[in-house]
Amino acid sequence: MDDVGAVLYGPGEIAAAVERVAAAVTAGHPRGEPLVLLAVLKGAGPFAEDLAAALAGRLTVERAALAVTSYGNSTRSSGKPRLVRDTTASIEGKHVLIVEDIVEQGLTLRFVRDLLVRRRPASLRACALLDKPDARTVPVELDYAGLTAPDAFIVGYGLDYQERYRNLPYLAALSRERETSGGLGNRNG
Ligand code: IMP
Ligand code: MG
Numbered sequence: 331m332d333d334v335g336a337v338l339y340g341p342g343e344i345a346a347a348v349e350r351v352a353a354a355v356t357a358g359h360p361r362g363e364p365l366v367l368l369a370v371l372k373g374a375g376p377f378a379e380d381l382a383a384a385l386a387g388r389l390t391v392e393r394a395a396l397a398v399t400s401y402g403n404s405t406r407s408s409g410k411p412r413l414v415r416d417t418t419a420s421i422e423g424k425h426v427l428i429v430e431d432i433v434e435q436g437l438t439l440r441f442v443r444d445l446l447v448r449r450r451p452a453s454l455r456a457c458a459l460l461d462k463p464d465a466r467t468v469p470v471e472l473d474y475a476g477l478t479a480p481d482a483f484i485v486g487y488g489l490d491y492q493e494r495y496r497n498l499p500y501l502a503a504l505s506r507e508r509e510t511s512g513g514l515g516n517r518n519g
Contacts, residue, residue: 332505333485333491333494333495333504333505334485334486334495334498334502334504334505335482335502335503335504335505336502336503337500337501337502338479338480338482338484338500338501338502338503339477339500339501340500341499341500343477344380344459344476344477344487344500344501345380347459347476347477348377348380348381348384348459348476349384350476351381351384351457351459351474351475351476352381352384352385352388354474355381355385355389355427355455355457355474356385356388356389358455358473358474359389359425360425360453363390363425363452364389364390364391364392364424364425365385365389365390365391365392365425365426365427366391366392366394366419366421366424366425366426366427366451367381367382367385367391367392367393367394367427367429368394368395368396368417368419368426368427368428368429368446369393369394369395369396369429370395370396370397370398370428370429370430370431370438370439370442371395371396371397371398371415372397372488372490372496373430373431373432373488373489373490373496374429374430374431374458374459374488375488375496376487376488376496377429377431377459377476377487377488378393378395378429381429381457392419392424394417394418394419395415395417396413396415396416396417396442397413397414397415398411398412398413398414398438398441398442399411399412399414400412400437400438409437410437411437411438411441411442413441413445421446421449421450421451422449422450422451423450423451423452424451424452425451425452425453426446426451426452426453426454426455427455427456427457428442428443428446428454428455428456428457429456429457429458430442430456430457430458430459431458431459431460431487431488431489432458432459432460432461432462432479432484432489433456433458433460433461433462433466433470433472433475434462434465434466434479435465435466435467435468436466436467436468436469436470437467437468439456439458439470439472440468440470442456443456443470443471455471455473455474456470456471456472456473456474457472457473457474457475457476458472458474458475458476459475459476459477459487459488460475460476460477460478460479460484460489460501461475461477461478461479462478462479462481463478464481465481477501480503482503482504483503483504484501484502484503484504485498485501485502485503485504486498486499486500486501486502487499487500487501489501491504
């Protein structure tokens with residue numbers, strides 16, 4: 331745990347952010363239509379679980395997932411996203427909400443949006459637990475964001491540093507020391 335620095339958002343703040351996103355998604359969704367919640371794994375796993383639970387009783391939800399990885403060698407560049415596992419869900423004619431952990435450069439969300447729009451959904455929106463708006467290098471539409479992320483590499487609640495710390499029940503910054511000591515390796519989504 332030497333890599334993990336200050337807690338940014340605790341479980342209570344995460345739960346409140348999930349509820350805010352759930353309320354906004356519900357308000358923006360056409361009445362009576364099911365919603366396909368499509369998680370971008372692995373990072374968005376916990377957020378998608380909690381969001382799906384928060385939507386219970388409000389919307390009819392279909393769960394779906396795909397997995398994306400991007401490779402990069404610094405905290406700033408996440409490189410080229412690659413589809414590791416596609417979804418088996420049918421998208422055509424469905425209302426689809428992409429569920430992301432964090433949108434930084436925007437490359438991953440851009441990639442997933444481009445992939446899904448070709449499958450002709452009835453509507454395609456995106457939400458993320460965390461938004462780093464200042465880090466965007468490609469313009470991409472993010473319809474709902476729970477929390478704003480500071481300029482730091484973040485771990486916990488699904489987000490990893492070299493596959494570690496996804497299991498932390500809070501969001502924390504990676505310690506400065508580690509962040510500046512060289513490449514962060516692969517971004518495993
Ligand atoms: P992008 O830069 O918007 O393409 O973000 C790419 C992916 O890298 C995100 O979906 C996350 O899975 C991951 N990522 C981006 N920023 C962070 C971070 O601060 N901590 C952990 N993972 C991150
Ligand atoms: Mg991700």
